[in-house]
Amino acid sequence: MKEDDIDHRTAWPVNIGRAAELSGISPKMLRHYETLGLLGDVVRTDSNYRQYSLADVHSLRFIRRARDMGFGLDAIAELVSLWHNRKRSSASVKRITQKHLGDLTQRIEALQAMQRTLGGLMNLCPGDGRPDCPILDDLAHPAEPLCAAAQTGTKLYKPATPAAPRRNTR
Template sequence: MSASVSIGVAAERSGVSPRMVRHYEGLGLLPPVTRTESGYRQYTEADVHTLRFIRRARDLGFSMDEIAELVGLWHDRGRASASVKRIAQQHLGELEQRIAALQSMHRTLSHLVHCCQGDHRPDCPILDDLAR
């Protein structure tokens, strides 16, 4: 990759849309980028690498606040890995709570679907449950 690339190329190489590149830049997840004389943003290899980092963190479901903290820790070579682990453990706990809630919803809905006759009669345990 050359010294700098346009937003479209940076987006393509990182797997992030140009709109999201601008958004992440606006949030301060990227350092201020240089601009050409005509005002076009120019991104470095390091910027593209950071965008890939952000995309991967988003794929794992980290919040933007968590990602901001992780990016800061990633760039801080003096960081303690315990700080990173704390963020990941907290996120893992939140994921486990969401999974448990989804499993509970699944069990309830499966039971209601099983109990509903699905015939021409108007009585329906699904609607009865929702109306409770």
């Protein structure tokens, strides 16, 4: 949804369904973010229905974007607070972002190591009709040499040699 659609084509305040639609967040997550205090106090009608302002929807869009970037809820709470604080220092925002970027880098490296290991194990597996499988062996009994061999592509696993064909003795 375009920013203009939010500002000019909507009668404010809006109910939870419309706020969810405008922000791209489900009503359930919207209520969750509210209980976490990420939105501040949301106005309610006499019937206790939530009423969301334009500023609330902008905050929800900010939260959704931060979630899309992988920030955790604690970091998002800090970022929302800093976003609303016009006396903030950008150093605080940068510190939070640097920590998150470092965490992402570590996760990416761990995922790449898993990818190399699984790729190596797949190369070691003959994928035939025999029951021997180095992938299952490694999952059951992880051993450094096998994992290291899998990452480098070295074949430590020797498939069983097929049985010699039987001769017909009749």
